[in-house]
Amino acid sequence: MINYSEYPIDAASTSEYAAMIKICKEQLRVQGFVSLKNFLDSRCVSSLVSSILDLEQLGVGFYSTERHNVFLEDNAKESSSTDQDAKSLHPRHIQLKSSKLLINANDLVRKAPELDILFQSTAFLHFIRDVLQLNLYPSSDEYGKYYANIFNKGDGLNFHFDRSEFSISLILQPADDGGRFQFVPNSREIVEGWSEMPLNTKDLRSAIAASSSKYTLEEPDLAAGDLYLFRGQNSLHRVSEITKGTRINVILTFNTEPDVMLNNYTLQKFFGVTRS
């Protein structure tokens, strides 16, 4: 399942393990992002993709479509305060659209047992603890401990800063066109200073170029089987609109406290479930 020859997460006392952790930590420190190419072997990826697509075919999953600003904050109060604010093109006032289909852990567990094995694996837990340098606990939320996101044509996750400190994601299938993961490391400050929110890659590049040269737009090549860890709180990012094919990824949820549960708002809005 895991490509242990390249990623010896099961051999924590070896120098190869130490070297791998060092590289991951350094990339995370500099960019807030690290990807591990081919973390899952191709058999495991194919099996997960077909299980997830079968579930989608059966009508399992919740399609959410929402509007949000880059800060994922409610701006209703500010935008109604003055006419000028209402006309402002400042990122805080621009509502962006995101949509995707989500299949929760409860629906995945029987069809995709590999995910559960990976999620429960102590070697994997120790590995992400070592890279993120945090005492992490696997989520015990029956819906949110892991979940698949399926992006079809027209779907995407528009520009935002995450609310959570970090995310751990497995890419199972990139889109045939579009669906690019793009991010601007440590960009919160410049984005807050923009008078106009760029809405596409070209305008984003110009807006970045107009500020200090220390900012860059990163667009890592993410392929099937890659694992990535991302600190998304201060780095503007998105999954650009899918223009061809289907993008599938799985989010694995680890928290800095044990027994964290998703709140009802998130469960209803993105998972389409209410806890019984």
Ligand SMILES: O=C(O)CCC(=O)C(=O)O
């Ligand atoms: O799907 C991805 O690769 C990124 C997802 C993301 O940015 C998020 O869930 O906040």
Ligand SMILES: [Fe+2]
């Ligand atoms: Fe995000």
